[in-house]
Amino acid sequence: MIEVEHLRKWYRVHRRPPGLAAALRSLFHRPYETVKAVDDISFSIAAGERVGFLGPNGAGKTTTLKVLSGLLHPTEGRVLVAGSTPQDRARSFLQQITLVMGQKQQLLWDLPPSETFLLNRAIYDIPKKEYEATLAELTALLELAPLLGKPTRQLSLGERMKCELAVALLHRPKVLFLDEPTIGLDVSMQATVRGFVREYNQRFGATVLLTSHYMEDVAALCPRVMVIDKGKLIYDGSLHELVRRVRPDKRMIVRLTRPVERRDLESLGAVVEHRDAEAVVQVTQDALQGAVARALSTLPLHDLTVEDPPLEEVMRDLFAQGRAA
């Protein structure tokens, strides 16, 4: 569904130091600098896949999404989405995709969302029956009924995002580009959005490419992740494998019936947290079995669980590695 070969997107950016003198100088002489926002990345995504796109700010995620949705022309490389070259922005292409940007909205600010729905029905030329069916379905899934008649400006951020999603999916696109769709939303609204995206993907077999700062989004939604840093694709595979590769250690969380000394825990591994009768100990994969056995025999255990390190930490380590390399 999405084919990207050796995609490069370079910008020429005008650089100027601060200050009046520099501002005047820049009138006559403009030093330019090339920014390699995306630097030779290749990947392909099959129809119906849900892929998470991870990377620090400025890594090239949004630039890639904009190229894929036809807003930016690639500097080099070949891109094919739903059988079309995005940059041509052919009607048949635009009919099949959608781009939701968490920080930008297409809903008309002073009118109720239902007005934007009608507008999009006309623009996408959606047959009446299909429109009604899709709208009913989206309304049920996202619980939109009480929101449709209120002016957009009176909706909360979460309510607005739900309506944004609905308006973006009204034409039943086959490819969804979601750029930070949950930004600024509270935990329960994030979960609603996630659940909805999965539901839409399963019901219509749509392909989903999502960027997010919230690891929860990616962990909950995307069996496959791509990691981009400084314009390069540094990982493409399962989330599980990524975690294993970057942080092969595990976290042993122990709850005790009575407080113990820190050194009692240090014999198990590196102590990450220690509070009275609770502790988190970091253990390498190889030493895990021995450590669990030791904990069982030496500690007054109430409960013991083993977890992967938190995703936030995994990503931090991953990007730190990238910088060091």
Place this chain on the structure above:
Amino acid sequence: MRHALKAFPQLLRTGFAEAVAYRAEFLIWMFSTNMPLVMLALWAAVARSGPVGSYTQKGFAAYYLAALLVRLLTGSWVVWEMTMEIRQGTLALRLLRPIHPLLAYSAENLAAVPMRGIVAIPLIVIFLWNVRDQLGGDPILWTILAPALLGSWLLTFLVMSIIGTLGLWFESASSLFEAWLGISAILSGYLIPLDLFPAAVREVALVLPFRFLLSFPVELVLGRVDRWHALALLVAQWGYVAAALLATRLVWRSGLRRYAAYGG
């Protein structure tokens, strides 16, 4: 294009709903478009002691009322909207929809006309009725007025679109817009009837495109041109419309290429 035409009625309906939602803004807009009334007061005072050129006091009244009417019917401010959307990056969302953004803007613009004129136009028509002896009596001229108004609106809209699109190069096109407003206020007959200019300036002003933004329909309302001349002017106006359309296409395309190269 077929799809766009099919979508146009809904675009108009939504545009109208938006205009209604913005009613406070439109009220302010309406009262800020009163320059012709200020000019009318000025010239009426001057003309008290005797006609100025071919304009008596009543003549000035008819001229500026007609100018206000044409302005209300053909005004366009799409530059503001485009500049804002380019700056905020929401132009991207327009580009993702399978309809030409300029077509969508034009619908929003047209749909706002009834709301704009809802109070002002009936009033102006009543006032014009009071000076009806100053208006043209030739039904042919009144017939030509319809396409001439459409031409004025199109020309205004297209020029605004070009200036707005230039916002893709410059941070903001609003200073250019202000320059345009200044020049066109003078050369379109908005402030002073073109035939009151010194002969040399008038000769130039009469063939420049500015005349067709406002003065030409006003001349038709006042019956200040004869039939054949009016027809020739209509052809000239639509020639300018065609040229502006071509220019808009060119500027839009290359603007978009730049946008696609540099990002929003």
